[in-house]
Amino acid sequence: MATTQQDIIPFTVPSLTEDQKTILQDRLSNSTYPNELESNVGWDYGAPTWAVKSMAETWQHGYDFEVARQEINQWKHYHTKIDDLNIHFIHEPSTRPDAIPILLCHGWPSTFYEFHKVINSLRDGVNGNQAFHVVVPSLPGFGFSDAPKATGYGVEKMSSMMNALMVKLGYTKYVWHGGDWGAIIGKYTAAHHSKNCRAFHTCLPFVLPPVPTPRNLLFHPLNVIKFFSSLLLGFDTMYGKGKTVLNWATFANAELYYGCGYRAIQGTRPYTLAHSLSDSPLGMMAWMLEKYHEWTYHEDEKKAESVSLPPTISADEFLTQVTLYWMTNSMSSSIRIYYECLHHHEMIKVVIPRVNVPTAISNFAHDVAKLPKEWLETATNLVHYKEHATGGHFPGLEVDTLLVDDIQQFGKKLRQLKKKTSKL
Structure with missing residues (x-):
């Protein structure tokens, strides 16, 4: 069980102030919408006015942050100083004696609220399965953590x-x-802080392919051969159709992946963009809406063109994420991590190291990238792997029961490993 520290201060998520409510209503009531083409181009040019306007009307007239706030404040929130910054986090210890500590880390454009459906299930060991002491922080510059x-x-x-x-x-x-970012920071943590981070679960792995290093040639020679064969015959031929989705994960390969424009802007000129996102709640919401539409799983891709969100994510859930960014003015500070990562060449430090601690991968159908199992076996100590026919980039919101089950199964395997090795 965790110890008590004097500088860990209880925190309650506040209501919107009256000034914030007035400003939000005024801005949404007097929004200027962009000039668009007469033809219907769906989402190809980005978030269309019909989708943004409909969501803005819901935000203005059909959404009540107080409902979300009551749910959010059922959990124990705290602030504590880490490197002179006040860091916000939820801490929900389990009553189960066999519980395992777990940190759930969000990314962008998300917040701690991404895990609102899974906190209790993991804490309580739903269905009699593995329980966890759950910690859900807000990353520095996100939400209620200091920028x-x-x-x-x-x-x-x-x-x-x-x-x-x-x-x-x-x-x-x-x-x-x-x-x-929770996957990226998590991979770095699992590789560089393995004394404490003793196991790693992610849905978005960042690893090297099976290149011919001495270790790979010794332990995974067939994976090396298969990788080089895939360079000649194609990934789909060697690994199966859709098993390898790279989306050319650099900051500015728009010729190969149209969805990477946001990374190029946030990684190079975040200040310029931040003025619009901070001043206009409509603009910020539209910037986020595109990602919650594009990065999520839509069962019918044709029908997806005419909806804003998949049925797995409600408008209230999306608008809670948006409101948390807006009320804390944290969109500008949240996007700076792209600049820091790009300019300090940090992805090299993330991708190259092998993860030696027990690793589990949940492969959801429509995440922004997917890697073959052979790559993961070579680059990590893979002990659990699960492919899913549904789900996307926000599984905690989209397919929470699947995510909980995967984490619990991983926890069960960690318990078995502990009995064998006494290392976890």
Whole structure:
């Protein structure tokens, strides 16, 4: 069980102030919508006015943050100083004696609220399965965590801070789960803070392919051969159709992946973009809506063109994420991690190291990238792998029961490993 620290201060998520409510209503009532083509181009040019306007009307007239706030405040929230920044986190210890500490880390454009459907299930060990002591932080610059006032708060720095948070709570050995930046920071943590981060679960792995290193040639020669064969015959031929989705994960390969424009802007000129996103609640919401539409699983791709969100994510859930960004003015500070990561070449530090701690991968159907199992076996200590026919980039919102089940199954395997090795 975690220890109590004097500088861990209880926190309650506040209501919108009267000024915030007035400003939000005024801005949404007097929004200027863009000039668009007469022909219907769906979402090809980005978030269309019909989708943004409909969501704005819901935000203005059909959404009540107080409902979400009541749910959010059922959990124990805290602030604590880590490297002179006040870091917000939820801490829900389990009553189960066999519970495993786990950190659930969000990404962008998301918040701690992404996990609102899974916290209780993991804490309580739903269906009699593995239980967890659940910690859900807000990354620095996101939501109710302080925004960094200096440069350098990228993957390496945030990894160190999140690891320090878990140790401060008394969890000197813990599991990390994350997607998006939570996956990137988690991979770095699993590789560089393995004394404390003793297991890693993600839905978005970042690893090298099976290149012919001495280790790979010794332990995974067939995976190396298969990889080089795929360069000649194609990934789909060697690994199966749709098993390898790279989306050319650099910051500016628009010729190969049209969806990467946001990364190029946020990674190179975040200040310029931040003025619009901070000043206009409509603009910020539209910037987020495109991603919640594009990165999620739609069962019928043709019908997807005429809807804003998949049925698995409600308008209220999406607007809670948006409202948390808007009320804390944290969109501008949240996007700076792209700049820090790009300019400090941090993805090299993330991708190259092998993860030696037990690793689990949940492969959801419509995440932004997918890698073959052979790559994961070569680059990690893979002990659990599950492919899903549904779900996308936000599984905690879209397919929470599947995510919970995967994490619990991984936890069960960790318990079995502990009995064998006494290392976790």
